[in-house]
Amino acid sequence: MKDKKFHLGWFMNFTSDLWTGPFEQAGGAPWDGQFYVEMAKNLERACFDFIMMEDKLAVSEAYGGTKETVLKHAFGMVPKHDPAPLATLISASTQHLGVVATLSTLGYPPFLLARLCSTIDHISHGRFGWNIVTSAENAAAQNFGLDELPPREDRYAMADEYMDLVYQLWDSWEPDAVVIDRERGVHTDFTKVHEINFHGKYYKCRGPLNTAPSPQGRPTFLQAGGSPRGRDFAAKHSDAIITLADGVDGMKAYREDIRGRAAAQGRNPDEIKVMYLVIPTLGETTEEAVARRDRLTTSQAFAEQTLSLLSSITDIDFSQFDLDSTLPHLTTNGEQGSLDKFQQSGSGKTLRELIYDSADFCSSYPLCGTPSSVADEMEWLMDEVGGDGFLITLHNQGVSRRHVIEVTDGLIPELQRRGVVRTEYTQNTLRETLREF
Numbered sequence: 001m002k003d004k005k006f007h008l009g010w011f012m013n014f015t016s017d018l019w020t021g022p023f024e025q026a027g028g029a030p031w032d033g034q035f036y037v038e039m040a041k042n043l044e045r046a047c048f049d050f051i052m053m054e055d056k057l058a059v060s061e062a063y064g065g066t067k068e069t070v071l072k073h074a075f076g077m078v079p080k081h082d083p084a085p086l087a088t089l090i091s092a093s094t095q096h097l098g099v100v101a102t103l104s105t106l107g108y109p110p111f112l113l114a115r116l117c118s119t120i121d122h123i124s125h126g127r128f129g130w131n132i133v134t135s136a137e138n139a140a141a142q143n144f145g146l147d148e149l150p151p152r153e154d155r156y157a158m159a160d161e162y163m164d165l166v167y168q169l170w171d172s173w174e175p176d177a178v179v180i181d182r183e184r185g186v187h188t189d190f191t192k193v194h195e196i197n198f199h200g201k202y203y204k205c206r207g208p209l210n211t212a213p214s215p216q217g218r219p220t221f222l223q224a225g226g227s228p229r230g231r232d233f234a235a236k237h238s239d240a241i242i243t244l245a246d247g248v249d250g251m252k253a254y255r256e257d258i259r260g261r262a263a264a265q266g267r268n269p270d271e272i273k274v275m276y277l278v279i280p281t282l283g284e285t286t287e288e289a290v291a292r293r294d295r296l297t298t299s300q301a302f303a304e305q306t307l308s309l310l311s312s313i314t315d316i317d318f319s320q321f322d323l324d325s326t327l328p329h330l331t332t333n334g335e336q337g338s339l340d341k342f343q344q345s346g347s348g349k350t351l352r353e354l355i356y357d358s359a360d361f362c363s364s365y366p367l368c369g370t371p372s373s374v375a376d377e378m379e380w381l382m383d384e385v386g387g388d389g390f391l392i393t394l395h396n397q398g399v400s401r402r403h404v405i406e407v408t409d410g411l412i413p414e415l416q417r418r419g420v421v422r423t424e425y426t427q428n429t430l431r432e433t434l435r436e437f
Contacts, residue, residue: 005421005437006382007273007389008412009050009100010043011242012036012399014081016074020301023402031081033089039404040090040097046408047422049389049433050098051090052131052222052242053083054397057107058139060312064319069308073301077309077397084116091124098430100129100222105162106144107135111205114169117219118211126215126429131222132237134159136335138315152333156229161200163237168196170218172208188212220430225258226336235261239431240273242391244341245364251276252385273388273434276364278378279395282406286369293368296395303355305396314339323352362393371410379420 014036018024040051059078061067070077083101091099101120103113113130121128134155135141141149149155177192196207224242225234234241235258245251259269283289296302307318314332316339321327326348332339342354349357365381367374378390394403415421427433 005419006378006387007240007275007434007437008046008048008421009052009098009240009275009389009391010039010048010404011052011054011277011391011393011397012039013054013397014083014086015077015079015397015399017399017401018394019074021400024400031079033086035401036086036399037090037093039399039401040094040099042404042408044094044097046412047416047424048097049422050100050127050129050430052100052129052391053086053102054131055083055102055104055133056080056137056140056312057104057135058137058143060137060139060308062137062139062315062317063308063311064317069304070312073305073308077305077312084120087128088120088123091120091127094127096127096425096433098127098129098220098433099124100131100220100430102131102133104133104135104140105159106140110162110165110203111169111207111209114166114209115211117166118170118209118214121214121216121219122212126431128214128216129220129222129239129430131224131242132159132163133224136313136315136333149333152227152336153229156233158202159233161202165196165198165200165203165205167218168198169205169207169209170213172196173213175213175217178212216429216431220434226338226340231258231261232265234258235267235272236265238272239434240275240388242275242277243364244277244338244362246341247365248381248384251364251381251387255385255387271435275389275391276381276385276387277362277393278365278367278390279363279393280367280374280378280407280411282369282371282374282410284370286373289368289370297356302395303352306355309396310339310342318351321351323355324350327351327354362395362397371414374411375414375418378415379418382420 043051059067060070063069087099087101117130138148172194174192178188180187193208196205198205220239221237222240222242223234223238225231241258243254245254255274258272258274262269262272281289281293283292311318313335316330316332327343330339330343367377392407394400416423427436
């Protein structure tokens with residue numbers, strides 16, 4: 001039995017499943033959320049810490065200047081429904097699993113976001129988390145009255161002020177403001193509910209929040225910090241950080257960097273869990289698992305899906321590049337970390353070869369084999385990097401009932417037998433669950 005366990009989360013979208021495959025038929029319909037409730041119940045049965053829902057706020061036309069490809073394939077892209085209502089549905093259908101929704105500072109006025117998060121935290125009895133994003137697509141900015149996104153550094157300056165404001169809103173009610181004194185006829189002590197009168201460079205808000213203090217006081221915070229500025233932001237605010245690192249050395253270096261930045265800001269580094277994105281491809285034999293991965297990643301559909309996803313999150317049109325030519329080094333005002341991960345092995349490689357390599361584009365480390373062999377690698381990785389856990393996902397942010405069951409009923413029991421992941425829930429809130437070990 002290991003003294004130190006590691007954490008597990010699942011990264012998904014409120015979007016279509018692998019609707020063209022022989023084991024996935026729904027294509028997302030009906031959009032009543034029950035497919036995802038079933039997924040969450042399986043994750044809770046396997047004692048995952050949380051399920052996390054990614055989100056985007058636009059139908060991207062970055063690939064080829066048209067929305068055709070993202071709508072044609074649907075896979076992980078469009079339709080993409082609002083994660084906040086799904087978070088409430090999942091939390092009402094589970095008892096222990098944390099539920100994390102991606103909510104953009106671009107799309108929500110601070111007061112509305114603070115109120116929404118507080119409400120879902122109440123409904124979930126303290127199991128709600130907010131994945132903090134600023135949005136990275138010009139198309140999303142144009143849906144909110146802007147011509148284009150502000151530069152990345154300006155977005156983080158705005159995000160810093162945004163966080164200052166929502167913290168003050170959550171603190172605008174003192175913890176003991178609600179008294180419910182029947183004899184005096186007083187529900188809430190008005191002297192313990194305060195205006196904040198926030199006046200910043202970007203935001204202005206009177207306050208107070210009009211919701212009662214939630215079980216966690218504020219939601220659990222998740223964030224993916226890639227750039228130095230993003231890492232500072234994540235180290236300052238996050239309870240858990242999502243990262244797409246580059247192999248063992250990259251995983252170790254990222255965690256050490258985040259822990260150093262957290263300590264420099266006066267935080268206890270142990271309170272921040274670094275979660276590495278991984279895609280375990282499982283089979284009854286390693287050869288079977290490799291063949292499954294190769295069937296997916298050598299298809300024309302996978303190439304289009306990969307490039308359209310990259311285009312949408314980086315605002316770079318990858319249709320302009322020849323598949324059989326080397327890719328020039330690229331930079332972006334969008335998600336630079338994802339772009340760097342894709343092109344990091346690109347020295348002398350064609351775009352087609354990079355796409356094949358990107359079978360593990362959304363994975364910090366390739367995991368392909370039997371449940372036992374993959375468990376060996378996950379256990380070894382955590383020992384090597386001193387790490388905190390994994391955020392499991394599927395290629396190109398897909399959703400698959402079969403993939404979930406293979407992990408929850410094959411891989412997780414193997415990890416539990418080794419004593420490296422939890423076998424029961426012992427804490428009440430998501431933040432407490434993440435800080436349990």
